[in-house]
Amino acid sequence: MTDEIKRVIRHEKREIVRAVDSIDLKVKQGELFGILGPNGAGKTTLIKLFTCMLYPNEGTAIINGFDVKEEREMAKASSSLICGWWGTFFNRTLRQNIEFWGRMFGLAKEEAKQRADEAVKILDLEKYQNDLPWHLSAGTRRKMGLAKALILRTPIVFLDEPTIALDPNVAYSVRDFIKTTLNQERGQTVFMATHYMFEADILCDKVGIMDRGKMVAVDTPSSLKQKVAEKGLIEVKLVNLTKPEETAKALTDLDGIEKATYRIEDPTLGRATMTLHLTAMDRPDALRTAVQVLESRGIQVVYTRPSKPTLEDVFAHLTGKSME
Numbered sequence: 001m002t003d004e005i006k007r008v009i010r011h012e013k014r015e016i017v018r019a020v021d022s023i024d025l026k027v028k029q030g031e032l033f034g035i036l037g038p039n040g041a042g043k044t045t046l047i048k049l050f051t052c053m054l055y056p057n058e059g060t061a062i063i064n065g066f067d068v069k070e071e072r073e074m075a076k077a078s079s080s081l082i083c084g085w086w087g088t089f090f091n092r093t094l095r096q097n098i099e100f101w102g103r104m105f106g107l108a109k110e111e112a113k114q115r116a117d118e119a120v121k122i123l124d125l126e127k128y129q130n131d132l133p134w135h136l137s138a139g140t141r142r143k144m145g146l147a148k149a150l151i152l153r154t155p156i157v158f159l160d161e162p163t164i165a166l167d168p169n170v171a172y173s174v175r176d177f178i179k180t181t182l183n184q185e186r187g188q189t190v191f192m193a194t195h196y197m198f199e200a201d202i203l204c205d206k207v208g209i210m211d212r213g214k215m216v217a218v219d220t221p222s223s224l225k226q227k228v229a230e231k232g233l234i235e236v237k238l239v240n241l242t243k244p245e246e247t248a249k250a251l252t253d254l255d256g257i258e259k260a261t262y263r264i265e266d267p268t269l270g271r272a273t274m275t276l277h278l279t280a281m282d283r284p285d286a287l288r289t290a291v292q293v294l295e296s297r298g299i300q301v302v303y304t305r306p307s308k309p310t311l312e313d314v315f316a317h318l319t320g321k322s323m324e
Contacts, residue, residue, distance in 0.1 A: 036197060044160055078156055092132070097133070102152065138166060192204070225309040225313070232278040236304045244262045248274070
């Protein structure tokens with residue numbers, strides 16, 4: 001028997017996903033701008049477009065006056081990208097990596113060495129400069145990456161999740177370096193992607209909130225929070241919340257409650273904090289009804305109190321879902 005295969009074709013229907021969908025955005029020179037959103041929102045893709053790692057299907061971006069389509073080399077030379085391990089040589093020491101970045105950017109040998117000296121000192125990396133990247137902690141590796149911004153001194157610095165997975169003390173020092181050294185002292189424009197809402201709140205002059213490839217809001221953190229505060233937020237502490245999604249939907253269906261989001265703190269005991277977004281500040285009737293609905297479902301209400309909005313509340317208000 002002879003096996004014969006002719007014109008075999010396999011079609012797979014795949015949904016087209018727009019990682020970045022028709023975004024219009026302006027960032028001023030010297031600004032610290034934050035892009036906020038959960039994983040998968042399109043933040044990293046947007047940075048890749050700005051740094052010429054990807055080519056836009058439609059539209060374009062102007063980086064430091066250069067078009068990423070027509071003047072790609074000049075656009076790339078105008079910025080530095082700090083993102084995890086990208087650009088790291090694992091068989092070279094921390095110091096050798098920093099000097100190499102300078103040489104690749106066109107610095108003379110002595111200038112690269114001089115700037116590396118400065119970067120190592122500012123970031124407190126002297127005792128690690130002869131270690132290989134494999135032997136460094138996550139926080140030290142992140143600082144090594146930040147040294148690139150110091151040695152290259154580009155007008156624009158792109159940061160992708162700069163403090164993810166860092167312990168609190170190291171994260172604090174990294175945030176201070178970004179705000180104080182790069183942005184304020186050196187005057188570099190910083191474009192930072194993060195899903196830590198509190199981080200953007202304390203660092204950024206202006207933020208853009210992304211969800212599913214779209215930019216749903218752009219403003220200062222205080223202005224965004226004020227818009228939510230005008231309607232009113234109520235924090236509700238709960239125990240025995242076993243069906244959070246179903247419960248949140250039941251509350252959202254009530255008159256006077258626009259949205260209900262939650263954060264699970266102990267899934268075993270059903271401990272959670274739920275935030276009710278009211279349609280207006282003066283709606284005590286909505287809260288009373290919400291408590292009745294919760295108790296009818298066997299959920300214990302520990303307390304309720306007015307809540308000051310965070311950027312996470314803004315995200316929930318704009319998208320109808322929590323960052324989690």
